[in-house]
Amino acid sequence: xxxxxxxxxxxxxxxxxxxxxxxxxxxxxxxxxxxxxxxxxxxxxxxxxxxxxxxxxxxxxxxxxxxxxxxxxxxxxxxxxxxxxxxxxxxxxxxxxxxxxxxxxxxxxxxxxxxxxxxxxxxxxxxxxxxxxxxxxxxxxxxxxxxxxxxxxxxxxxxxxxxxxxxxxxxx
Amino acid sequence: xxxxxxxxxxxxxxxxxxxxxxxxxxxxxxxxxxxxxxxxxxxxxxxxxxxxxxxxxxxxxxxxxxxxxxxxxxxxxxxxxxxxxxxxxxxxxxxxxxxxxxxxxxxxxxxxxxxxxxxxxxxxxxxxxxxxxxxxxxxxxxxxxxxxxxxxxxxxxxxxxxxxxxxxxxxxxxxxxxxxxxxxxxxxxxxxxxxxxxxxxxxxxxxxxxxxxxxxxxxxxxxxxxxxxxxxxxxxxxxxxxxxxxxxxxxxxxxxxxxxxxxxxxxxxxxxxxxxxxxxxxxxxxxxxxxxxxxxxxxxxxxxxxxxxxxxxxxxxxxxxxxxxxxxxxxxxxxxxxxxxxxxxxxxxxxxxxxxxxxxxxxxxxxxxxxxxxxxxxxxxxxxxxxxxxxxxxxxxxxxxxxxxxxxxxxxxxxxxxxxxxx
Numbered sequence: 001x002x003x004x005x006x007x008x009x010x011x012x013x014x015x016x017x018x019x020x021x022x023x024x025x026x027x028x029x030x031x032x033x034x035x036x037x038x039x040x041x042x043x044x045x046x047x048x049x050x051x052x053x054x055x056x057x058x059x060x061x062x063x064x065x066x067x068x069x070x071x072x073x074x075x076x077x078x079x080x081x082x083x084x085x086x087x088x089x090x091x092x093x094x095x096x097x098x099x100x101x102x103x104x105x106x107x108x109x110x111x112x113x114x115x116x117x118x119x120x121x122x123x124x125x126x127x128x129x130x131x132x133x134x135x136x137x138x139x140x141x142x143x144x145x146x147x148x149x150x151x152x153x154x155x156x157x158x159x160x161x162x163x164x165x166x167x168x169x170x171x172x
Numbered sequence: 173x174x175x176x177x178x179x180x181x182x183x184x185x186x187x188x189x190x191x192x193x194x195x196x197x198x199x200x201x202x203x204x205x206x207x208x209x210x211x212x213x214x215x216x217x218x219x220x221x222x223x224x225x226x227x228x229x230x231x232x233x234x235x236x237x238x239x240x241x242x243x244x245x246x247x248x249x250x251x252x253x254x255x256x257x258x259x260x261x262x263x264x265x266x267x268x269x270x271x272x273x274x275x276x277x278x279x280x281x282x283x284x285x286x287x288x289x290x291x292x293x294x295x296x297x298x299x300x301x302x303x304x305x306x307x308x309x310x311x312x313x314x315x316x317x318x319x320x321x322x323x324x325x326x327x328x329x330x331x332x333x334x335x336x337x338x339x340x341x342x343x344x345x346x347x348x349x350x351x352x353x354x355x356x357x358x359x360x361x362x363x364x365x366x367x368x369x370x371x372x373x374x375x376x377x378x379x380x381x382x383x384x385x386x387x388x389x390x391x392x393x394x395x396x397x398x399x400x401x402x403x404x405x406x407x408x409x410x411x412x413x414x415x416x417x418x419x420x421x422x423x424x425x426x427x428x429x430x431x432x433x434x435x436x437x438x439x440x441x442x443x444x445x446x447x448x449x450x451x452x453x454x455x456x457x458x459x460x461x462x463x464x465x466x467x468x469x470x471x472x473x474x475x476x477x478x479x480x481x482x483x484x485x486x487x488x489x490x491x492x493x494x495x496x497x498x499x500x501x502x503x504x505x506x507x508x509x510x511x512x513x514x515x516x517x518x519x520x521x522x523x524x525x526x527x528x529x530x531x532x533x534x535x536x537x538x539x540x541x542x543x544x545x546x547x548x549x550x551x552x553x554x555x556x557x558x559x560x561x562x563x564x565x566x567x568x569x570x571x572x573x574x575x576x577x578x579x580x581x582x583x584x585x586x587x588x589x590x591x592x593x594x595x
Contacts, residue, residue: 064402090382138468
């Protein structure tokens with residue numbers, strides 16, 4: 001059957017040796033995968049143009065774990081090279097497939113994993129890759145089956161951006 | 173963060189040079205910024221590798237501690253690892269010195285020991301810890317101090333406290349806000365971090381479409397009920413408890429403990445089973461994993477194999493219902509330009525008839541479940557049932573319980589080192 005399966009065993013060490021003691025790693029215990037970036041002739045970056053759509057539609061069968069969807073736009077300026085848009089995907093678990101729709105207006109901007117103060121909506125005309133991350137602190141095996149990832153133009157969804165774009169570091 | 177260290181180091185050299193030129197205003201008591209002649213970054217306490225002056229003087233060889241203040245926590249842990257003993261250590265530190273010398277090291281050590289004492293999800297504990305900071309000293313007085321990250325090491329420490337709260341998903345409250353204002357002032361990095369937490373946490377608190385009760389029910393039958401209603405994906409599904417758990421001690425006549433059997437079936441599934449061809453066998457498959465936060469439960473399913481297209485027959489008898497038609501042949505399709513469905517082949521799977529969760533995943537228990545299902549689905553008595561059980565968690569004693577026994581071993585080791593953990 002044409003669907004993809006991502007499974008493994010997320011190992012968490014014990015109470016005392018939770019993180020590898022190399023002096024710089026603070027957190028551990030996450031895994032993920034992402035799509036291969038499209039490359040053109042002479043390894044030029046090729047981007048997806050998703051301007052005709054406003055939602056991401058997935059048909060997945062997870063095991064109840066919460067995942068995070070990452071969209072990487074590979075921006076032009078090197079200051080923004082770690083910028084990525086994230087949102088959460090909660091799987092129900094169980095034997096039934098579920099269809100998850102996430103509008104692009106819900107994706108928030110992070111850089112190196114830190115949520116940014118100034119938020120911008122996702123630019124849909126230059127998408128590079130999409131990926132999934134599992135970071136819940138549950139030790140044990142995980143499994144995620146993806147039937148397909150599609151794009152949807154949900155005409156009932158009129159929200160442009162879910163987060164406020166005005167200056168937020170105001171006086172306390 | 174790196175820039176703050178550089179600034180701090182730069183300031184250290186400036187002061188050393190300044191002292192050489194005898195800048196009296198820096199040494200005057202009017203100067204708010206405290207300074208010392210040693211290097212600014214890294215260890216400020218020189219007594220890491222020596223016995224602390226406050227330790228027992230009765231000749232007992234207390235092990236040298238590599239981590240500052242670890243001995244205080246170790247001694248408290250001997251009395252039991254709980255919130256009360258952890259707070260005792262914090263109060264002991266607060267009472268021993270009004271100036272709270274080496275409070276930054278203490279706070280870092282206390283943050284690490286929160287997990288050991290089991291208070292990492294307790295907001296009061298974090299507020300107690302923030303109380304350790306001396307209040308008013310680190311508040312910047314003018315714009316230059318604000319620009320140059322006034323007391324960067326203390327601010328970093330405050331950020332780490334809030335970061336640990338963020339990692340465990342604990343929402344700070346008004347007391348945290350007032351403490352941060354008193355300690356660091358309005359325009360400081362911990363205050364900004366508090367603002368960020370208070371902005372993002374409420375936005376993400378209720379986005380889970382399948383929320384779980386907090387805390388999870390401990391009774392396995394209750395837990396099974398919750399998880400089965402979750403995975404059934406049907407509001408009209410009915411949960412049936414076929415067998416309640418009975419431990420061994422209750423009835424000495426029974427040799428083995430009676431495991432629980434909780435099943436679920438929706439009317440759609442019942443209908444599918446009623447239409448199933450008795451000549452085809454049904455399969456009991458499992459166990460499959462379901463994660464509820466950090467708890468893993470296992471469920472079994474009753475399903476039939478997918479028949480090839482030729483054998484799939486759906487005969488609709490039009491005379492079954494005279495009041496409304498069961499089949500309509502209307503050409504109401506959208507045009508190709510308006511189609512909004514996905515042109516993807518969906519994964520084909522056989523029909524699913526019922527799910528269950530059991531206390532012991534052996535064939536005998538599951539057979540009891542099938543017998544229970546026969547009451548509402550009489551076709552099961554005519555159909556052959558095949559048990560396709562993978563090595564479940566009971567059989568996989570070597571793999572997950574190797575990990576589990578390792579966890580138990582480490583818990584014992586932690587107990588030996590730190591004392592027992594009180595509930």
